[in-house]
Amino acid sequence: MKWIFIVLLVLVVLNFTHRIYLNIFTHSLPYGIYMRINGVPQRDDFAATCLTPEIAQYGVNRGYLAQGNCDTGSVLVLKRIKGLPGDHFVVRDGFLELNGYNYLIMSQDSVGRKLGLFYHQNVGLVALGKYFLLSDFAKNSWDSRYWGPVGIQFLLKPLWLFEKYK
Numbered sequence: 001m002k003w004i005f006i007v008l009l010v011l012v013v014l015n016f017t018h019r020i021y022l023n024i025f026t027h028s029l030p031y032g033i034y035m036r037i038n039g040v041p042q043r044d045d046f047a048a049t050c051l052t053p054e055i056a057q058y059g060v061n062r063g064y065l066a067q068g069n070c071d072t073g074s075v076l077v078l079k080r081i082k083g084l085p086g087d088h089f090v091v092r093d094g095f096l097e098l099n100g101y102n103y104l105i106m107s108q109d110s111v112g113r114k115l116g117l118f119y120h121q122n123v124g125l126v127a128l129g130k131y132f133l134l135s136d137f138a139k140n141s142w143d144s145r146y147w148g149p150v151g152i153q154f155l156l157k158p159l160w161l162f163e164k165y166k
Helices: 002-016 053-062
Strands: 020-023 032-037 046-049 077-083 088-092 095-098 101-104 123-125 132-134 154-161
Touching: none
Parallel strands: none
Antiparallel strands: 020 032, 032 154, 046 077, 046 154, 077 132, 088 095, 088 123, 095 101
């Protein structure tokens, strides 16, 4: 029992140094312990970002995001990088086409409310410094299918996952 207390204490200390993130709140990635890392973002890396004020407020108002430490007052969003600067994308017929994959864009959320889109470009290239952050873990994730490409704050490396990646 003593070792559990020690592990929890270490996690709390590391969390306050902003190096360790305990994901038990969002199902966009497997629940687990992630570490903040440096590096050049690559496809399929795990990333964290604070959304723009408009998108963050929409997410908080709808209950998609909790209150948090971002400048916008919301929590960090944790997703996988699926689109890199220079990648071509197309939005048509209810799908985001990106790098040979089709990602369904749902018209309503899980409680039947119309989902807003925050970008209006149906064909384009991902701009320098922007990324498509998507969840391939949760099929109904609120992600770049609705926000468009966004910047990222930092990369994450999973240290210990509480559930298997699907």
